[in-house]
Amino acid sequence: MNLSIRQLFGRKPKSSSIAKQRLKLVITQDRFDVDDRVMTRLHHELAEVLAKYFEFSANSVKMDLKQEGNSYILVADFPYTKFHETNMRQ
Amino acid sequence: MGRVIVVTSGKGGVGKTTSTANLGTALALLDKTVAVVDADVGLRNLDIVMGLESRIVYTSMDVIEKQCELSKALVRDRRVDGLMLLAASQKNNKDDIQPEQMKAICDKLRTTHDFVLVDSPAGIERGFSNASAGADEAIVITTPDVSAIRDADRIIGLLQNARIEPINLVINRFSPQLVGNGSMMDQDDVLDILNIELIGVVPEDSGVINSTNRGIPLVYEDGSPGAQAYMRIARRLTGQRIPIHNFEQKGLLNNIVNWFTRKK
Ligand SMILES: Nc1ncnc2c1ncn2[C@@H]1O[C@H](COP(=O)(O)OP(=O)(O)OP(=O)(O)O)[C@@H](O)[C@H]1O
Ligand SMILES: [Mg+2]
Helix, strand or coil: CHHHHHHHCCCCCCHHHHHHHHHHHHHHHHHHHHHHHHHHHHHHHHHHHHCCCEECCHHHCEEEEEEECCEEEEEEECCCCEECHHHHHC | CCEEEEEECCCCCCCHHHHHHHHHHHHHHCCCCEEEEECCCCCCCHHHHHCCHHHCCCCHHHHHCCCCCHHHHCEECCCCCCEEEECCCCCCCHHHCCHHHHHHHHHHHCCCCCEEEEECCCCCCHHHHHHHCCCCEEEEEECCCHHHHHHHHHHHHHHHHCCCCCEEEEEEEECHHHHHCCCCCCHHHHHHHHCCEEEEEEECCCHHHHHHHHCCCHHHCCCCHHHHHHHHHHHHHCCCCCCCCCCCCCCHHHHHHHHHHCCC
């Protein structure tokens, strides 16, 4: 409201609205970076556990965080080549 | 059982110590029993801001090293009933204390006090983990500028990961004039970015520096806008429902526009 009326009068945008815009962008990026680090760690830890049971090549693994409405869904693809025999007998 | 609340921020110098001193005192003025704990080991300030520096004998470090009982290390504020300070050691540093040790102190204090307020050092390092180790709740202090808000967002993320809640926001050093002329973000802008609960707005108040100079928290001398703001926050902490004060001074044009567009 405030802003649109000021724009109507053709003034320069106030520095506070520039601040807000820049902050929104940078914070989205910050949050994503943090998530990214957590995902990398989770990726390693999951791979470590799964490697006890399956054989797979590390670069075939895909992990993705999807947002649906208010919740997140973690989708992980670990295409395996075979079970470890030892584990199957237990 | 009392509530342990960590007072924290991402960026330094935004008013954590000022807020801890004033909120602690304000809660005591509202007849609550309060322990304020300085967790800024090595850079202690809460004692001097509260005017209690000459009476510190023991610190939390002495308690941890079992040099003295916790009750003996607490300094009673003689100006109001029910307010105690636990000072931080000045000769140690943040790595000399473990988070579990801080938690043990907080857990003990909460059996004897309604509120335990922990003044955290700035940043996301060890000092922060120590200060927040024993906390159920947090108050995040920010000023309405880009760096403080960005760093506040980082701290909020860490607090959420640590399952500390509620996390309440205090916007400090708010200037109605600067908001009015468009060079400072207003509270809606800040909340839109940070997306947490606002528990109060403290205006820029020259009374703060005078009160710090003399070691008398602002809220003892009620009346200044800052003192009133801290009293309102303290009341909200005790569960009273008080609407957020609107400091904004709008120009004539804005007032007219607001009048026409106001909701009911
Ligand atoms: N509402 C206010 N109005 C005017 N000055 C203020 C206000 N709040 C804080 N200040 C001033 O800002 C400075 C920093 O305050 P304070 O020491 O409370 O910050 P802090 O977050 O504890 O800092 P640190 O991160 O170093 O521990 C002090 O000089 C204080 O007087
Ligand atoms: Mg401080």
